[in-house]
Amino acid sequence: MDTVHVIGAGLAGSEAAYTAARLGVRVRLYEMRPQRLTPAHRTGAFAELVCSNSLGGEGETNAKGLLQAELRAAGSLVLRAADRHRVPAGGALAVEREAFSQEITQGLSSHPQVEVVRQELTELPSEGVVVLATGPLTSEALAQHLQGLLGQEWLGFYDAAAPVVLGESINLEVAYRAGRYGQSADYLNCPLNEEEYRRFYEVLSQARRHTPHDWEKLEFFEGCMPIEELARRGYDTPRFGPMKPVGLPDPRTGREPYAVVQLRAEDRRGQMWSLVGFQTGLKWGDQKLVVQSIPGLERAEIVRYGVMHRNTYLCAPRLIAPSLRFREHPRLLVCGVLCGVEGYLESAATGLLAGLNAARLLQGKPPVVPPEESMLGGLVRYLASANPENFQPMNANWGLVPAEAGRGRKAERRARLFQRGLWRFAEWWAETLGLTPA
Missing domain, CATH: 2.40.30.260 (Elongation Factor Tu (Ef-tu); domain 3)
Incomplete structure (x- = not known):
């Protein structure tokens, strides 16, 4: 068990591979493109953006803004590339797609701890720690393998959700x-x-x-x-x-x-x-x-x-812990749309946590979870504890974190939630990595 295997090089898989590699473990990153493209993808580049070029709204009153700030505090590969290749988009963080994907592809392909394998996996590697990051268009062969491993009823292919x-x-x-x-x-x-x-x-x-x-x-x-x-x-x-x-x-x-x-x-x-x-x-x-x-x-x-679209995802509350580790399969983690999140930003954030915990498991350390006041901590706790009978993928929003008792206008209350969440996340990240909090 000397390697972290990351399956899928979208935003989640790219962030997971980078996070594990920067913590000093060997990473094997599998990507089936360009040998086999999905119906939505057009290139073999990592972190290809196919539906939008936006990573969500910014600012201290925006829930996605807090998640962006948390990723920046953790040294996220995706946020670094996004900030470098951003384009004007009002109050949103939008990027120039091709340059964004090229930077992530080049950064991982040249990383000394990362081995890139361009092939489709039809089943999980038998050794090492595995991070599933195959996204909403997981190949049919791998999806069938997952159904056999996890139970056919816990893998959905059709997202029909209400507001x-x-x-x-x-x-x-x-x-x-x-x-x-x-x-x-x-x-x-x-x-x-x-x-x-x-x-x-x-x-x-x-x-x-x-x-x-x-x-x-x-x-x-x-x-x-x-x-x-x-x-x-x-x-x-x-x-x-x-x-x-x-x-x-x-x-x-x-x-x-x-x-x-x-x-x-x-x-x-x-x-x-x-x-x-x-x-x-x-x-x-x-x-x-x-x-x-x-x-x-x-x-x-x-x-x-509400949405009605093709979307492969797991019934997360039945299967995973807040650390994104499968309860019944301790060497297997999941991130991105497959674990039940919506959005590019949320995919990258869960990739960061999955990569962190994959490296920790390989190093003989227990998995960790961000504090509940942080947006990432609130999101993964929701995935693990939502009502499994009606589970639908979720995006970053203020309902995921504990409310604050203080009074004031909505913008003021959310700015306080932002500051509280970012401070708690940064403190947790520093402690997890053995650093001194800023």
Whole structure:
């Protein structure tokens, strides 16, 4: 067990390989491109950006801004290349794609601790520590191998997700807590009268749909039908489906509303709530209009938009610990989209942690997890503890970290969360590497 094997050289795999190598261990980085391209990739370059050139919004009030700052504090390969090749993009960190990928490719290809192997793996290496970073388009052969190893039911190929809103943005003077027919009151319920439902239906019917890539070949199943498709089938179809009010009387009136939208907690602290049965492929701006047309959600802050697309990912809560190590397979770690995160930045961040822990395992040290106040720490804890029955990939957002008790405007509160999270992460990183905190 003298080598860390990293499978996949996207942003997650590249960051994992670099992190492990800089900690002094030998790394073998496998990448099947360009010998075999995915339907989305066009080159053999590492960390190729295929859907966007943005790594998310910046600044002390932005959750992705905190994750960027944490990666910079850790000396991230991806953030260093991004800062060097950034292009103007308002308040976002965007990069010149080709130069960004070339720098990462050259840096890893010339690294003395990294051996690059250009081949497709159809099964996991039998020795050493392995980091899975094969992304949303994992090859069919390797996916079948993983299904056999981990259990077929824990590997999904189709991401059908509903919007998730920040709990503090829900109007609890309108939404009420209740379970259907008096069962466990685990849901928040947003009631609609007949006129409110009519307005909601009009907004939903006029909303624009995301156009999938040709290679995604989306097929809808009755069990995960998009809310907009239900509306297309008829005016009352949503009201007799996910918006059914039967068994959910409003305690303030004692009567069942005309329709109801239920929200289910996405985390143990109840800081994030998803709209039950509202999986959707609508454009993000239109999703916001639809969500905010629902009584009680007029000022809802969406922390994760609904998606309908091809996406290979694991049911992380069933399989992994917050360290990104598999519970039942101690020499195997996972990062990137495959472990259940959304976004380039989140992929790189989980790659950093997986690479760190892969090196530690090879050196006979226990794996570590960033503090919960950090964005990376909050993200990986969510992956390991989310509701496995309804698990969907997650991106960086303020609902992942503990709220602060202090008062003040939202921007002020989030700036304090940013400073707290960055300080705790930097302190943890320095201690983990045996350095003196700055």
